[in-house]
Every structure is written in structure tokens, then in C-alpha cells.
Amino acid sequence: MLEIIDISVPLLPGMPVWPRDGGIRIVPVKRMAAGDKNNLSRLDCGVHTGTHVDAPWHFLEDGSTAEQLPLDAMIGEAFVAYLPEVDVITAETLARLTLPGGTTRLLLRTRNSELWETGVTEFRKDFVALTSDAAQWLVDQGIRLIGVDYLSVHRYGDGPLTHQILLRAGLIIVEGLNLTGVAPGKYELICLPLRLNGADGAPARAVLRRLPAGD
Numbered sequence: 001m002l003e004i005i006d007i008s009v010p011l012l013p014g015m016p017v018w019p020r021d022g023g024i025r026i027v028p029v030k031r032m033a034a035g036d037k038n039n040l041s042r043l044d045c046g047v048h049t050g051t052h053v054d055a056p057w058h059f060l061e062d063g064s065t066a067e068q069l070p071l072d073a074m075i076g077e078a079f080v081a082y083l084p085e086v087d088v089i090t091a092e093t094l095a096r097l098t099l100p101g102g103t104t105r106l107l108l109r110t111r112n113s114e115l116w117e118t119g120v121t122e123f124r125k126d127f128v129a130l131t132s133d134a135a136q137w138l139v140d141q142g143i144r145l146i147g148v149d150y151l152s153v154h155r156y157g158d159g160p161l162t163h164q165i166l167l168r169a170g171l172i173i174v175e176g177l178n179l180t181g182v183a184p185g186k187y188e189l190i191c192l193p194l195r196l197n198g199a200d201g202a203p204a205r206a207v208l209r210r211l212p213a214g215d
Helices: 091-095 112-117 132-140 161-168
Strands: 004-006 024-030 040-045 052-054 075-082 105-109 145-148 172-175 185-193 201-210
Touching: 052 185, 091 132, 132 161, 145 185, 161 172
Parallel strands: 075 105, 105 145, 145 172
Antiparallel strands: 004 201, 024 040, 052 172, 052 201, 075 185, 185 201
């Protein structure tokens, strides 16, 4: 059986969320310890909490919503690139990567992943993210999915252009991954966002499977 690597982050109270996004609450409704017949909880969080996929409507008024995201773009061979020293990802940064021919799904491991792994709870404004020229580079290279290891593909304080370039071109954006310990190379990606009708994004469970030797 192929090894499965969970690259999702746990959803739990106190985890970092985008400023003013409201955080996450797991509210007890019933508890057997209190005499109820079962345990029952209610989840209250934003659709961009933790590991999640952006729908085009998030930044494009005429964009499609979460239930319309193409599943085939989120399942298949992906390449993990490791960028340990960078503070910003530009087109030049991406052009220096040695991507295998035919790469259409790209996951970027940066120092951001250490924030998830070490349990940093406050939102960090200095996270590594992409510039708009990096977004255009991805479009020009025919990338279908880009995955990043913090809560936004664009830098804190930047305008929405990076998102708009990607979403307008039909790229899937997966944010909030934890790629700690994932070696650079090819994997099979399986990323399934919740089927939330009419939503601008959706939480997702994302895993990698190591490809058999020779693939």
C-alpha cells in the first residue's frame, strides 16, 4: 500500500486565521457525559479556515462557486518544490525551479510550514507568498493547481491581483497546507473541498501519496 501523507492542518479553536475571519468554534450540542444518548457538536468557522480551496467567486464577481470546482484538477500527479530561503516568491523564483516536463500541479513548501508544525497560533503577516508576476508565470506555464503553505497565495497587504490572475485563468488555489518534512519530488495529490453550494471557498482534506519507484 502506498504511503499516505496528510498535508492538511487540524481544525481547532485558537488556530491562526485571517484577521477578522472569526476563528473556529466546535460547539457541544449533546454530551453523553451529561446524560445525552450520543455526542453531537456544531462547527462554526469561515470557509477559508485551515486547509481550504478558493473558488473563483472569492475575488471575481462573475466567478464560479465552490461546488463547481473541477475535481479532476485536484486529483493527480503533483510536484512539491522546496523553497527554504525565500521571503517572497516571484516569477524569477519559479523560473529557477527544475520542474518535470508536463507539471500541472505545483505545491510550494516554504518556511511557512514550520509555523503549522510548531503550533504558532497568532496570525503571521510576514508569511511567504506569491507576487502577481509569479501568478502570471504559473498561468503561462500551463499550471492547473497551485498549493501554498499559509492562508493566502498573495502577500499580506498586497491587493487582489495575484488571486485574480490565477482565478481568472482557471487555476485551482489550495491554501493552508502543511508540507513539513515532505521531500521535493513527484507525488499523487488528492484534495477534496467540501461541496458547499454558492460558497466562495471550502475547507478541504488534502493528502499526498508517494508514487511507485520509476513513475
